[in-house]
Amino acid sequence: MKKEVLKEPIFAEKILRIIRSSPSMEEMREQLRDYHDNDIAQSLKYLNRAERNLLYSALDAEWLAEIISYIDDPVEYVDEIGIDKLSAIINEMDADDAVDLWENIDESVKVKLRPMIDDQTKAAILLINSYDDDEVGSLITTNYICIHQSLTIRQAMHELVRQAGENDNIATIYVVDGRNRFCGAIDLKDLIVARENVPLDSLISYAYPYLLDHEKISDSIEKIKDYAEDSLPVLNRDKKIIGIITAQDVVEAVDDELGEDYAMLAGLSAEEDLNETIAESIKKRLPWLIILLFLGMGVSTVVGAFEGVVAVLPVVICFQSLILDMAGNVGTQSLAVTIRVLMDENLSAKDKLHLVAKEMKVGSCNGALLGVMALVFLGVYIVLFKGYSAANAFLISGCVGLSLLAAIVISSLVGTLVPMLFHKVKIDPAVASGPLITTINDLVAVVTYYGLAWVFLIDLFHLV
Numbered sequence: 001m002k003k004e005v006l007k008e009p010i011f012a013e014k015i016l017r018i019i020r021s022s023p024s025m026e027e028m029r030e031q032l033r034d035y036h037d038n039d040i041a042q043s044l045k046y047l048n049r050a051e052r053n054l055l056y057s058a059l060d061a062e063w064l065a066e067i068i069s070y071i072d073d074p075v076e077y078v079d080e081i082g083i084d085k086l087s088a089i090i091n092e093m094d095a096d097d098a099v100d101l102w103e104n105i106d107e108s109v110k111v112k113l114r115p116m117i118d119d120q121t122k123a124a125i126l127l128i129n130s131y132d133d134d135e136v137g138s139l140i141t142t143n144y145i146c147i148h149q150s151l152t153i154r155q156a157m158h159e160l161v162r163q164a165g166e167n168d169n170i171a172t173i174y175v176v177d178g179r180n181r182f183c184g185a186i187d188l189k190d191l192i193v194a195r196e197n198v199p200l201d202s203l204i205s206y207a208y209p210y211l212l213d214h215e216k217i218s219d220s221i222e223k224i225k226d227y228a229e230d231s232l233p234v235l236n237r238d239k240k241i242i243g244i245i246t247a248q249d250v251v252e253a254v255d256d257e258l259g260e261d262y263a264m265l266a267g268l269s270a271e272e273d274l275n276e277t278i279a280e281s282i283k284k285r286l287p288w289l290i291i292l293l294f295l296g297m298g299v300s301t302v303v304g305a306f307e308g309v310v311a312v313l314p315v316v317i318c319f320q321s322l323i324l325d326m327a328g329n330v331g332t333q334s335l336a337v338t339i340r341v342l343m344d345e346n347l348s349a350k351d352k353l354h355l356v357a358k359e360m361k362v363g364s365c366n367g368a369l370l371g372v373m374a375l376v377f378l379g380v381y382i383v384l385f386k387g388y389s390a391a392n393a394f395l396i397s398g399c400v401g402l403s404l405l406a407a408i409v410i411s412s413l414v415g416t417l418v419p420m421l422f423h424k425v426k427i428d429p430a431v432a433s434g435p436l437i438t439t440i441n442d443l444v445a446v447v448t449y450y451g452l453a454w455v456f457l458i459d460l461f462h463l464v
Contacts, residue, residue, distance in 0.1 A: 011035060015043040019051055025058040037063075041070035044077060056081055061088035069097040075104045083109070087116035095124035095142040095243065127242065136220055137213035139252075140234050140243030145173045149183055149204065153196050160191065171230050174241055175204050181239040184208050210235050213242055288435060295439040299446060306450035313463060315386055316453045319378065319400045320446070326370065327407040327445035328438040334359045334415030335437050342423050356416050363412030370408065371401035392463055399456050403449040410448065411441045 015035060022028035032040060044052060044067075056064065064081075068074050068089060078086065078101070090098050090113070098121055105113070114122075124142045131137030145163045147156050156173075164170050173186045185208040186200075194203055210233045211220055224232060224245070231244045310317050341347065341355055379397035382388050388396065415437055419429030457463040 011039040012043045012046050015040060016046055016051075019047065019055055025054075028055075028058050032059075037066040038070040041067045044071070049080065052077065052080060056085065061085060062092045065089045065092040065097070068101065069093060073104070074101060078105055078109075083112050083116070087113050091118050091121050093121075095121070095128060096140065096249070099125050099128045131213065134217055135213065136211045136215045136217055136234055136245060137242065139217065139245050139249045140213075141169070141246060141249070142243045143167045144169050144231065144233075144241075144244045146241060147173055147175055147186075149175050149177050149201070151200055153191070153194050153198055153200055156186075156191060156200055160188075169231055169244065169246065174233050174244070176241065182210060182233055182235050182241050185233070208233075211245060212237075292435050292439055295436075295443075299439065299443050302443060302446050303450070306446075306454065309450050309454050309458065312458055313396075313453065315382065315388070315396060316399075316450070316457075320449065322374075323400070323403055323407055323445045323449045324442050326404060327411040327441040330363060330366065330408045331411035331415035331437045331441040334363070334412045335419055338416050338419045339429050342419060342429055352420060356413070356420075359412045359416045360409065363409045364405075367405035367408035371405040373401075374404050375401035395457060395461055395463055399453050400449075402456070403445075403452050406448045406452070407441070407445040410444050414440055414444065 015032070018028060018031045022031065044055075047055070059067070064085070068077065071077065081089070086109075090101060093101065102110070102125055117125075127142075128138060128140060145160060145167055147159045151159065160170065160173060171188050173188060173191060174182065175184045175186060177183045184204040184206040186203045186205070190203045209223070209227045209229070211223070213234050213236050229247075231246045233241045234243050234245055236242050337359065338355065341351075375394065375397045377397075378400055379390075379394040382393035382396055383390050386393070418437060418440070422429045
């Protein structure tokens with residue numbers, strides 16, 4: 001029967017009604033089969049403890065394993081399930097889901113569970129935990145079909161049926177040679193329609209893409225997206241399959257990577273969540289803020305060096321924030337474009353030069369247009385509200401417009417070159433973002449603006 005995937009207010013109400021009003025556990029199971037496991041998982045929060053215990057009793061460990069794998073924070077529910085059932089659930093889970101659940105279990109409970117976890121699940125958990133969180137190996141699942149290259153079509157089908165009882169990722173069948181090294185993959189459809197007398201070798205894609213277990217997730221995302229496969233095998237240094245990474249894993253990895261980059265754009269070392277203590281959040285934010293404090297002092301020192309300009313021509317200070325804000329915004333735009341482009345590891349030096357040239361052209365065009373607008377509108381503003389003559393007002397607005405052009409062009413260049421430099425020295429370019437680029441651009445904008453005001457308005461035109 002086709003499963004319903006309904007929006008929360010509808011599916012929750014129906015599932016709750018089934019659990020609360022079913023005359024028997026058998027009737028409850030039959031009706032719940034119409035709903036997706038994710039729907040049932042999300043409805044648990046609407047049940048009380050007794051109702052959840054009833055559900056745990058009604059469903060077997062295999063079904064509960066699927067449901068719990070959809071829960072982001074299963075701690076509350078894990079504590080409600082007895083040790084015997086919990087161990088059975090973990091043994092039924094995919095390796096990656098078992099690892100996620102294991103991390104949410106108290107050590108006192110783990111001590112009781114360890115003797116009850118089967119050797120295969122233990123080995124899978126240990127394998128995945130042996131990799132750093134930023135390595136591809138930390139995302140693998142051991143839920144896949146693998147056959148030997150030497151089999152016949154009939155033998156391959158028999159092996160597929162045998163393994164499919166334990167593994168449900170069957171769309172792609174992975175093939176190993178006589179030394180158990182990965183050599184290719186077979187599409188399930190091709191195996192099903194193949195004639196019995198056709199050699200298995202003719203179905204194998206020997207150029208099938210793969211990932212290495214110690215590759216960085218951030219470096220692998222583009223490769224995974226480009227191939228657009230349902231799953232990719234992950235190999236160790238001996239070219240043996242240790243697991244696969246699925247499309248769902250890829251989506252989660254991309255989401256995590258974007259979250260980390262977003263945190264870095266804010267000057268954080270990692271993402272924060274609601275469960276972090278105040279001390280942990282301070283520890284993440286404070287280092288960047290200290291660095292920016294000293295950089296800000298540098299900017300203030302430069303501004304102080306131009307006190308003479310402000311003393312002679314106070315009106316120029318009115319437009320300082322305009323120059324700084326525009327330079328910061330343009331620099332951040334260039335930064336975002338550059339980081340996105342640098343995700344392509346195949347980018348050549350020519351491509352990078354093209355990017356720099358493009359950002360300079362875009363900055364020049366935008367700066368010229370904004371400079372002209374500043375010249376006209378600020379000139380009128382200064383005449384009407386600051387009491388300057390038209391000639392002097394447009395000299396001042398012209399200085400602002402020229403400064404805007406220069407600051408935007410330089411900010412575009414800084415926002416492009418700085419992340420490239422970080423990328424070159426193997427530092428995540430997102431780290432060079434947000435606050436750092438903004439502060440650098442503030443310094444550039446201040447020097448440009450007050451420098452031009454000094455030379456252009458005071459020294460050249462003697463405007464006081």
